[in-house]
Amino acid sequence: MDYVIIGNGTAAVACIEGIRSEDASGSIALISSENRHCYGRPLISYLLSGAIKAENADYRPRDFYQNNGVKTYLGKTVSRIAPNEKRVYLSDGASLEYGKLLIATGSRPFVPPMEGLESVKDRFTFMTFDDMEKLSRVLSPEKSALIIGAGLIGLKCAEGMYGSVKSITVVDMADRILPSVLNSDCSAMMQAMLSAKGINFILNDSAAKFEKNSVTLKSGKKLTFDILVTAVGVRPETSLAAEAGIEVDRGIVVNAKSETNIPDIYAAGDCSEGYDMSTGTKRVLAILPNAYMQGKCAGVNMAGGVSSFMNAVPLNAVGFFGWHVLTAGCYEGEAFEERTATTYKKLFVKEGRLVGFILLNDIQRAGIYTSLIREKTPLSEVDFELLKNAPQLLAFSKQARAAKLTRKV
Amino acid sequence: MKRIYVNESRCIGCRLCEWECVFANSGLDAMFKLKDLAAENFAPRIRVEGGEKAELNFAVNCRHCEKAICVQSCIAGALSKTGEGMVVIDDKKCVGCFTCVLVCPFGAIMPRADGKAAQKCMLCTDNIKGEPNCVKYCPNGAIVFEER
Numbered sequence: 001m002d003y004v005i006i007g008n009g010t011a012a013v014a015c016i017e018g019i020r021s022e023d024a025s026g027s028i029a030l031i032s033s034e035n036r037h038c039y040g041r042p043l044i045s046y047l048l049s050g051a052i053k054a055e056n057a058d059y060r061p062r063d064f065y066q067n068n069g070v071k072t073y074l075g076k077t078v079s080r081i082a083p084n085e086k087r088v089y090l091s092d093g094a095s096l097e098y099g100k101l102l103i104a105t106g107s108r109p110f111v112p113p114m115e116g117l118e119s120v121k122d123r124f125t126f127m128t129f130d131d132m133e134k135l136s137r138v139l140s141p142e143k144s145a146l147i148i149g150a151g152l153i154g155l156k157c158a159e160g161m162y163g164s165v166k167s168i169t170v171v172d173m174a175d176r177i178l179p180s181v182l183n184s185d186c187s188a189m190m191q192a193m194l195s196a197k198g199i200n201f202i203l204n205d206s207a208a209k210f211e212k213n214s215v216t217l218k219s220g221k222k223l224t225f226d227i228l229v230t231a232v233g234v235r236p237e238t239s240l241a242a243e244a245g246i247e248v249d250r251g252i253v254v255n256a257k258s259e260t261n262i263p264d265i266y267a268a269g270d271c272s273e274g275y276d277m278s279t280g281t282k283r284v285l286a287i288l289p290n291a292y293m294q295g296k297c298a299g300v301n302m303a304g305g306v307s308s309f310m311n312a313v314p315l316n317a318v319g320f321f322g323w324h325v326l327t328a329g330c331y332e333g334e335a336f337e338e339r340t341a342t343t344y345k346k347l348f349v350k351e352g353r354l355v356g357f358i359l360l361n362d363i364q365r366a367g368i369y370t371s372l373i374r375e376k377t378p379l380s381e382v383d384f385e386l387l388k389n390a391p392q393l394l395a396f397s398k399q400a401r402a403a404k405l406t407r408k409v
Numbered sequence: 410m411k412r413i414y415v416n417e418s419r420c421i422g423c424r425l426c427e428w429e430c431v432f433a434n435s436g437l438d439a440m441f442k443l444k445d446l447a448a449e450n451f452a453p454r455i456r457v458e459g460g461e462k463a464e465l466n467f468a469v470n471c472r473h474c475e476k477a478i479c480v481q482s483c484i485a486g487a488l489s490k491t492g493e494g495m496v497v498i499d500d501k502k503c504v505g506c507f508t509c510v511l512v513c514p515f516g517a518i519m520p521r522a523d524g525k526a527a528q529k530c531m532l533c534t535d536n537i538k539g540e541p542n543c544v545k546y547c548p549n550g551a552i553v554f555e556e557r
Contacts, residue, residue, distance in 0.1 A: 014481075040485040046504045052485075056502045059486040289482035289512060296481070315482075317508040322524055326511045363507060365516025367478075374514075391516055393469060394458045401467075404515060405415050408557050409472045 001029040001071075003302055004088055004096055006078050006240065007104030008032030009041055010288050011269025011295030013060055015102045016068050018299020018307070026303065028070045029096055031088070035075030036129055037062060041106075042288060044132040048160030057129075081244035083262050100264050100302040103252060104295060105237040107270040107286055111230045114148075116210035123228045126157040138227055139164040146170075146215065146225035148207055150177040152318055154231035158199055159320050161227075168199045169223060173206040181316045183331055186344045186358050193323055236271045236284055249273060251284040256308040258298035266302055268294040274312040278329035278355050278373055285312050313374050326366045329356030329373045336388050347388065352378050354387075365391040410494040411554050413532070413541055415467050419551035420457070422466030426543035426552055427453035430470075433533050433542035452522040454530040455543050455552075468543065468552055471496060471517045471530040479509040479518055479529075487527075495534070500526045 003019055003026060005012045012030060019028060038059040046052045065072050079091040081101065089095045109125040117123065124135045135157075145165045147154045150172035158168050172179070176187040177194070191201060202217065209216045214224045236251035246260045247253040252267040254260055256275065260267050269291035273282050290312045300307035316327045323342075333350030344360035347369070354372040368391035372382070386395040393401055403409075430453040432440040443451075455470035477496045480488045487502035488509060498518075503526035509518045510527065518529040532554075533541050544554040 040502075042484045042506070043504060052502070052504055056499075057485070058502075288484045289478075289508065292481045315508070315511055317506045317511045319506060324507055324520075326507060328511065363510055364519060365513075366511050367509075367513035367518075368516045370512055371514035392458055393467075393515065394465065401417070404472070405417075405467065405469065406557075407414075408412060409474050 001096055002026035002099040003028045003102070004098035004100075005030045005102045005104060006032075006081075006088065007102075007106055007269070007271075008034060008036070008038050008072075008074070009104060009106050009269060010059070010291040011104035011106075011298070012102065013038050013064070014292040014295030015104065015266075015268065015299035015302070016064075016070055018296040018301075018305075019303045020068050020299075022300055022303035022305040025069070026099075028068065029073065029098075030065070030070050031073040031076050031078055031090065031096070033075065033077040034128060034130070037074075038064070039129055041128070042156070044126065044129060045156035045160035047129070048132050048136055048157070049162065049164075078240055081240055081246075081265070083244055083246075083265060086264065098264070100266065102295070102298050102302065103241050103246075103260075103265065103267040103271060104269045104291075105240060105271045107234040108237045109153075109230065110233040110235045112232055114207050114210060117230075119212050120210050120228050121212070122226060123230070126153050126229055126231055127234070132160075135161070135227070135229065142166055143226035144169070144224070145227040145229065146223060147229045147231055148172075149229075149231035149233065150174065150201065150203070151180060151231060151233065152178065152316070153234070154229065155194070155320060156318070157229050157231060158194075162197070162199070162321075165227065169202065169225070170199060171202045171205055171207065171217065173204065175204050177201065177203070178318075178325075181318065181327055182325065183346070183358060185337075185339070186325065186346070186360050189342075189344055189360060190320065190323065190325065194320060197321055234270070234286060236286075238271055241267065241271070249282075253282075254294075256297075256310045257301045258294055258309065259301070266298040268298040275310050276314060276330075277311045277376075278313055279332075285314055287312075287315055289315055311374050313370065315370070323361055324363050326359045326363045327357065328366075328370045329354070331356050331358070349379065349384075352380060354379065368392065410473065411532075411556050412473050413470055413530070413544060414553050414555065414557060415469070416551050416553070417465060417467035419549045420466040420468065421549060421551075422457055422459055422461060422463055423548070424457045426455050426468050426547055427451075427457060429542040429546045430455045430530075433536050433538045436536070450522040452519065452528065454519070454528055456516075456519075469515055469517055470543070472515055473532075478512045478514070482508050482512045484508055495532060496529065497531055497535075498527060498529055500528075503527055 251273040270286040297309035348356040383395040459466035
C-alpha cells in the first residue's frame with residue numbers, strides 16, 4: 001500500500017481527502033478497530049437523545065471509501081507498527097506494508113482508579129457509537145444516572161439521556177462545570193440553567209468508593225444510582241506509537257507538517273500534539289476542526305504536496321437545551337465583558353490583539369472574532385469599538401473588506 | 410463558479426435583499442404575507458451591515474470559499490462542497506452545534522430561526538427561485554452574481 005491510515009475518525013477522513021487532492025491513484029488502506037462507517041463522533045449525544053437518526057450520523061457519504069479508492073479494514077486492530085520493515089501488523093496476524101503511514105488513533109477515555117468500580121454492573125464510558133448504543137439499551141424512566149465528570153462529554157451525555165431516566169446527578173472534583181471550557185461566571189450561568197432543568201450537580205467532590213449501586217464520595221456523602229457513566233477525561237491514544245519508538249510527549253510529537261520523528265510516519269488529530277497559536281505552546285488540542293486541518297495537512301504532505309498547519313486555535317461550540325456557548329483562544333489579558341440574565345460576552349485582548357473570547361447565547365457572526373485570533377490581526381487595523389459591540393465587517397478597512405467581499409476567496 | 414459579490418458604493422441599506430431572501434426561502438407566494446412573521450423569526454441568510462441612513466452599507470452572505478473552513482470544521486459532515494464549488498448544508502445532518510458560526514470569518518452562516526440547525530445561502534438552488542433572489546431584486550445593482 002502506498003498509504004496506510006490507522007483510525008477512522010476526522011483526521012483519518014481528512015487525510016484521505018488530503019492525499020486525493022495530490023494523488024488521484026495511489027493505493028490507500030484504512031484500518032479501524034471500530035467496525036463502522038465513519039461517523040461524526042460528537043454526534044453520539046444527539047443519537048442518544050434521538051435528535052438525529054443513525055443514518056444521518058455518517059461523517060461522509062456511504063460511497064466515500066469506494067469513491068476515494070480506499071481499501072478498508074474495519075473491525076481490525078493494529079497490534080504493532082514496525083518502522084524498520086515499514087509494515088503494520090494486525091491482531092489477526094495479517095500485515096500491511098506502507099509507503100507512508102498516518103497514525104490517527106484519537107483518544108481514549110481516562111478512567112482514574114476508583115475503589116470498587118468493577119463492582120458496578122451498569123457502568124459506561126461515552127466516547128464511541130458502541131458506547132452510546134450500550135448506554136441507550138439500559139436507559140429507562142425509573143432509573144437514576146450518575147455521571148462522574150462535568151466536562152463536555154459528561155454534560156453532553158447528561159443532555160442525551162435527559163427525559164429517558166428518572167434523575168441525573170453529575171459529580172466533578174472541580175469547583176465548576178465545564179472547567180476546561182468556561183470561566184467561573186459563564187459556568188455559573190450554564191449550571192443554573194441546567195439545574196433548573198432538574199440536573200443535580202455535586203462539585204468540589206469525587207467518588208471515593210463504589211459498592212454495586214452506591215458510591216461514597218470523598219466528602220462522605222453517599223449516593224445510589226442505577227447507571228454510572230465515567231467521563232472524567234480523555235487521553236491521547238499513543239501506545240502504538242510509543243511502542244514503535246515514536247516520540248510521545250502528552251500526545252504524539254509532530255512538526256508543522258504532521259511528521260513524527262520517524263521517517264514516513266505521520267500523526268494527526270486527538271492522538272497528537274498541535275501548536276496552539278493563541279498561547280504559542282505545543283499541546284494536545286482534542287478539537288474536531290483541528291483534527292480535520294491537521295489530518296488534511298498530513299495527507300497532502302504524505303502525497304508529496306506541501307502543507308503546513310501551524311495556526312490551531314482552541315475552539316469550543318457547545319449547546320445544552322438551546323443554550324449555546326462559543327469559545328476560542330485563551331482567557332488572558334485585558335478583558336471586556338457584557339452580560340444580561342441569559343447572555344454573556346467576554347473578549348480577551350493581549351498585546352494589541354484579540355486572543356480569546358467566551359460567548360453565551362450571543363453567538364451571531366462569532367467567526368469574525370475567531371478570524372482575528374487566527375490571523376493575529378493587530379487591533380489597530382480594525383475598529384475595535386465596533387467589534388466589541390458586535391462582530392461585523394464594517395470594522396475592517398475598505399481594502400480589507402474589498403478583499404473579503406469583492407473577490408473569490 | 411458564479412458567486413455573489415457586493416459593491417458597497419451602490420448599497421443604500423434598504424435591506425430589500427434580506428426580505429427577498431426570507432421570502433425566497435419561505436415558500437410563500439407573496440412577500441407581503443411575511444408581515445405576520447415575528448421579528449425573532451426573520452432570519453435572512455444575507456445580512457446588510459450598517460444601520461438605517463448609515464454612511465456605509467453592504468450585504469454579506471456566504472462567500473462559497475474555495476477552502477471553506479466551515480466544511481472542514483463541521484462535526485457532523487453536514488456541510489460539504491458540490492462539484493462546482495458551492496458550499497451546501499444538509500439540515501437532516503446538522504445538529505445545531507454552531508461550530509460553523511464559530512469559524513466563518515465572514516459571519517455568513519447563522520442559526521436557523523428555530524435555533525435547531527445552521528442555515529446558509531445556497532444561491533437559491535434550494536428553493537423555487539433557482540437563482541439568487543437578492544441579486545435579482547436589488548434595485549441598485551449592489552449585489553451581483555458572476556464569475557470573478
